[in-house]
Amino acid sequence: MIDTVIFDMDGTLAETEEVHRQAFNRAFADFGLDWSWDVPLYRKLLKTTGGKERITHFIELEGGAADPEFVAKLHKAKTAVYAALVDSGAVPLRPGIEAFIAAARARGLTLAIATTTSMPNIEALLTNALGPKWREIFPVVGAGDMVKKKKPAPDVYELALKELGKPPAQCVAIEDSRNGVLAARGAGLPVIAVRSTFSSDDDLTGAAIELPSCKELSLDLLDRITPPS
Incomplete structure (x- = not known):
């Protein structure tokens, strides 16, 4: 589960x-x-x-x-x-993300981040979007400057799983790019892929579910996912 x-x-x-x-x-x-x-x-x-x-x-x-x-x-x-x-407020969260995060927290799910971007970029975005207590929402953060190889290598997901103390079968990754899907699958995670502006043409083969935007994210999707073989 x-x-x-x-x-x-x-x-x-x-x-x-x-x-x-x-x-x-x-x-x-x-x-x-x-x-x-x-x-x-x-x-x-x-x-x-x-x-x-x-x-x-x-x-x-x-x-x-x-x-x-x-x-x-x-x-x-x-x-x-x-x-x-x-x-300056130039980068809001994508529509649908804040509602999905709130629903996930209400259900008691654990939330984490695995990204190729650097920690200063993470802190800038999430402090602006979610406030200074964003680390309470995302207690585990894997950043690109914490691992030897960046996506599509699975390193950052493997780091996050280690910090979480969870097996891949208990987790799902949410990604928007081909490199991201490959990284998550390489670490054994199922993936929900959401299309984004700059990766709109990416091949997202391997994702368990593909969505046109984040507005379609819902907790019901988690019940439809089986771990990748």
């Missing part, structure tokens, strides 16, 4: 990717770079998970060699821009 829901963040809890894209571009401008990631390019770059990894991949696509120290500084600046945008 499922008693734990593990959420992805970017694209799942909130439609963050456009704000991430804007933050990258502002950071590039602040560093005097002539890079500009438009929407089609950013869709392609999202196949590489993790902000630092995404910058590195872009530099290599442009024929350059990425310096890890420079990439880290650039990404830190981007994170600060993103946090400021979130603090």
Whole structure:
């Protein structure tokens, strides 16, 4: 019986990717770079998970060699821009998420997060959306900077399961991307996949249930899920 829901963040809890894209571009401008990631390019770059990894991949696509120290500084600046945008109220939770969280808590389910984004990004978004006590809602958080390999590797889900002390069969992941579905399935979890703006064309094969948006999330769905074989 499922008693734990593990959420992805970017694209799942909130439609963050456009704000991430804007933050990258502002950071590039602040560093005097002539890079500009438009929407089609950013869709392609999202196949590489993790902000630092995404910058590195872009530099290599442009024929350059990425310096890890420079990439880290650039990404830190981007994170600060993103946090400021979130603090301004630019990134609300997706419609349906807050109601689903409230229903899950009322039933006594455990909630957790497993994401490739960094802890500062998690804190910025959830503090703004849910208030300073958001850790009471999500007592276990697995972030991309806590694991060796990011999605589609299962590491962050395996970390969350370890911290929860739960077997995969008692949990369900909620994801919006191909990489997310692969990561959750790799850790043995069933998946509810919700379409999002930047992953609207992703192949979500492997998800137990696929939804067009978060508005369709309900606790009844949990009763329809059987653990993946």
